[in-house]
Amino acid sequence: MDKQASDDPSSGAREERPQPQSLSDLYISFTLLALQGFGGVMAVVQRELVERKRWLTREEFVEDWAVAQIMPGPNVVNLSIIIGGRYFGLRGAIAAFAGILSVPLILILLIAVLYAPYAHEPRVVGMLRAMGAVASGLILATGIRLLGALQKNVIGIPLCVVLGGLCFVAVAVLRFPLVYPLFALGIVSFALAYRKLKP
Amino acid sequence: MNDTLQLHFQAADWLHLLLHYLSLSLISLGGAIATVPDMHRYLVDQQHWLTDTQFSASIAIAQAAPGPNILFVALMGWNIGLNAGTVTTGLLAALLTISSMLLPSTIATYMATSWAQRNQHLRSVRAFKQGMAPVVVGLVLATGWILASTPDQAARDWPLWVITAVTMLLVLRTRIHILWLLAAGALLGWFGLV
Numbered sequence: 518m519d520k521q522a523s524d525d526p527s528s529g530a531r532e533e534r535p536q537p538q539s540l541s542d543l544y545i546s547f548t549l550l551a552l553q554g555f556g557g558v559m560a561v562v563q564r565e566l567v568e569r570k571r572w573l574t575r576e577e578f579v580e581d582w583a584v585a586q587i588m589p590g591p592n593v594v595n596l597s598i599i600i601g602g603r604y605f606g607l608r609g610a611i612a613a614f615a616g617i618l619s620v621p622l623i624l625i626l627l628i629a630v631l632y633a634p635y636a637h638e639p640r641v642v643g644m645l646r647a648m649g650a651v652a653s654g655l656i657l658a659t660g661i662r663l664l665g666a667l668q669k670n671v672i673g674i675p676l677c678v679v680l681g682g683l684c685f686v687a688v689a690v691l692r693f694p695l696v697y698p699l700f701a702l703g704i705v706s707f708a709l710a711y712r713k714l715k716p
Numbered sequence: 717m718n719d720t721l722q723l724h725f726q727a728a729d730w731l732h733l734l735l736h737y738l739s740l741s742l743i744s745l746g747g748a749i750a751t752v753p754d755m756h757r758y759l760v761d762q763q764h765w766l767t768d769t770q771f772s773a774s775i776a777i778a779q780a781a782p783g784p785n786i787l788f789v790a791l792m793g794w795n796i797g798l799n800a801g802t803v804t805t806g807l808l809a810a811l812l813t814i815s816s817m818l819l820p821s822t823i824a825t826y827m828a829t830s831w832a833q834r835n836q837h838l839r840s841v842r843a844f845k846q847g848m849a850p851v852v853v854g855l856v857l858a859t860g861w862i863l864a865s866t867p868d869q870a871a872r873d874w875p876l877w878v879i880t881a882v883t884m885l886l887v888l889r890t891r892i893h894i895l896w897l898l899a900a901g902a903l904l905g906w907f908g909l910v
Contacts, residue, residue, distance in 0.1 A: 551783045555898055558784055559856070564887070564894060576849075583848035586855065588828055589744045590821025591786035598822060599829045610826050618814075621783025622790055626810060628781050629774075629791055640906050645780045647905025649863065650876040651897050654883025657860035661888060663853045670849055677850035684854030689861040696745050702851045710847035714839050 535571050537604050540612040546570070547597050547616025552624075555648050558593040558617070560655035563662065572600070575666040586699065593617060671713040672706060680706045721767060725800040730812070733765075733796065737789065737816035744821060748786045759792065770795040790814040875910035 537543045546565075553561045559582070566572045573581065585595035594617060601613025635641050667677040680702055687698035723729075736758055740751045752775065759766045766774075774795060778788035790810040797809025832841050864880045883897050904910045 553782065553894055553898075554784070555780070555782050559859075560887075561894055568891075579849045579852055580845040582856075583845065583852045584829060584832070585825070586852055587745075587848065588821065588825040589742050590818065590825055591744070591748050591784055593784045594786060594818060594822065595825045598826050602826060602829060603833065607826070614822065617784060618787075618818075621781070621787060622810075622814065625778060625781045625783060625787045625791060626794060626807070629777055629794060632777055640908065643908050643910070644902045644905035646876065647879060647901040647910050648780070648898055650879040650910070651883045651901035653860050653863035654880040655860075655887060655894060655897070656863060657857065657880065658884045658887035660853060660857035660860055661884070663856060667850055667853060671846045672850065677853075681850040681854035681857075684851045685858045685861070688855060688858035689865075692862075695855070699745075699851065699855065702854075703848055706847035706851055707843050708847075711839060711843035714843055714846070716839055 537572065540605060540608055543601050543609055543612040544616040547613045548620050551617045551621045555652055560659045562593065562596060563659045575663060576669065579663055579666040672709050676709060721764065721799040723765060723800040734812060734816045737813050738820055741817050741820040742824065765796045765799065766792060789817045879910060
């Protein structure tokens with residue numbers, strides 16, 4: 518899927534890097550990722566696909582995640598399509614998409630039936646609260662890990678810190694709806710990167 | 717959850733449900749959770765297809781369960797289907813809502829990424845990827861921060877912050893598997909230790 522990448526300076530390592538072996542490898546991998554994702558699948562994807570399986574570098578993960586965020590639709594679902602599509606085209610995208618959704622869909626319908634009577638059981642409530650705290654720690658750690666991907670960015674580290682910091686403040690502190698900071702800061706930082714890159 | 721509704725769904729109602737989610741799909745920029753207020757307005761306030769309890773329970777269960785949070789849409793469909801008939805109707809409605817929510821956005825994403833893949837040497841494509849990186853990393857940190865700050869009473873909830881901080885350190889410093897961390901959190905919560 519990546520023949521044109523041969524003259525890209527960063528693509529030399531890509532040929533030797535591990536890849537999904539088949540459509541069923543993709544389907545199973547994404548099913549397992551989805552089933553580990555309590556309170557958000559993204560942290561699991563980063564840890565499994567970048568650090569364990571090494572299908573992606575940290576930089577590629579950030580690029581893919583940017584596209585997954587900017588397109589309509591849930592970001593992990595978009596990410597599965599992007600990664601699946603890269604290796605096996607449309608069939609890969611469908612396999613990864615089915616992986617991230619099919620088993621979790623069956624599971625959640627089962628849970629909906631079984632969970633309803635226990636929704637207010639204090640031990641269940643306590644368990645979910647604590648798992649939520651673990652999930653937020655996972656995502657924060659992912660964010661810190663991804664900071665490393667900015668070292669080689671053409672914009673330069675100081676401007677990256679300013680743009681990332683503004684985005685954090687807008688979303689986490691001022692609680693703006695995601696769309697506004699994403700597009701406003703995205704346009705500024707696109708313009709900065711465009712100027713730095715050679716035509 | 718005894719406050720269920722009795723609905724008499726006609727073909728036109730199913731079509732409206734389908735169209736509602738198809739249209740939400742393409743405007744769900746920044747994640748489906750951004751479209752929740754609009755779903756509430758339509759499904760609960762305007763059409764009375766779901767009760768408030770069913771609506772919020774659908775979101776809470778999807779967030780607690782493994783898998784993408786977008787599955788709350790399937791649970792809403794499931795509840796509407798149950799209100800309108802039997803378990804079979806519930807299953808069909810779940811499939812209908814989740815597919816109409818995901819198909820348009822998925823096709824758009826696939827087409828956009830195939831295009832970007834073919835044109836990856838364009839200056840604008842490279843500038844987009846480089847430029848978005850710092851914004852996206854800021855966004856990931858913000859997401860973690862927002863999730864960590866749901867507990868609001870410092871005196872009672874400080875142990876949850878400790879769990880978040882310890883998880884973060886373990887993930888950064890060790891290669892421990894995420895499932896062990898989740899299991900440990902689940903046990904601590906189950907026995908009321910946090």
